Amino acid sequence: MADGPPQSFAAILDDLCLSPVGRGQRYTNTELAQIVSSLGGDITDGYISHLRNGHRDNPTLQTIEHLAAALQVCPAVFVGGRRERLGDEQPRQSFPAKLRRLFHAVHPPGRGPYTPEEAAKTISGEGKYGSISSSYIRELLSPPHGSLPNPRLKHLLGLASHFGLADDNGPQAAYFLDDDLAARIDTELDDYLALRNAGVIEFVTRMAEQAPQWTPQMRRQAVDAFMQAIESGDSTTWAFPLKKDGAQ
DSSP: OOSSSOOOHHHHHHHHHHSOTTOSSOOOHHHHHHHHHHTTOOOOHHHHHHHHHTSOOOOBHHHHHHHHHHHTSOGGGGGTOOOSOOSOOOHHHHHHHHHHHHHHHOSOTTSOOOOHHHHHHHHHHHOTTOOOOHHHHHHHHSOOTTOOOOOBHHHHHHHHHHTTOEETTEEOTHHHHOHHHHHHHHHHHHHHHHHHHTTHHHHHHHHHHHGGGOOHHHHHHHHHHHHHHHHHTOGGGOOSSOOOTTOO
16 A cells, blocks of 8 residues: 555545546546446446545445446455456455454454454444444344345444554555455464464563563563473463562
8 A cells, every 4th residue: 555645435436437447538427337237236427426526435335346347446446455456356245254254363362352242332432434333243244144245435444443454544444355465364364363372472462561570681581481382382381470580
């Protein structure tokens, strides 16, 4: 993602219409609406105008998906992600699995996964991305049989923020819209889970909490204990609190 403040949805959509991929002629709102319709979508030229002008700024995932298909770009481009389209992008189909993955993997050490109630309270309490209910999060995690989830843009941004999918420019909601990126992040999550299950994350967290009060000798002791446990594969030797200098 480029440095500087993130572009708005309106600015990105307008730029894609003015400088479309694979053609020299600009898209009019009417023409883009007709292309969406030919691909099985239903977006009016009036709504596209509102989106481009910023009068509407919270489209659904389905709307993002249809606009991306018509403009021949990856849906993630609308949240600052990849522009080029790689085959068949299916963000709505993969959304529940990605969200379940985050709930399973991303939570502080020493506790279980966040509940939908906790996530809803955090997102709604911050207010930056609107409100979301715990019942709706449960529906996104496990949609009714035969249906596809259709969260709005602010839901995507709020969930990305809650689970720490962010950089200096804000939430990285591209995880939900780019299967290639999601696969790479999931690989990192696998590594993180392996470390957490081995006790490494909790050890390092507790070590960081205590380190300001340690002497240099105690810091060296902590590093030695950490390396010994890693090499032996035995996390039971990671004891806290560490003994004071000279203590038996």
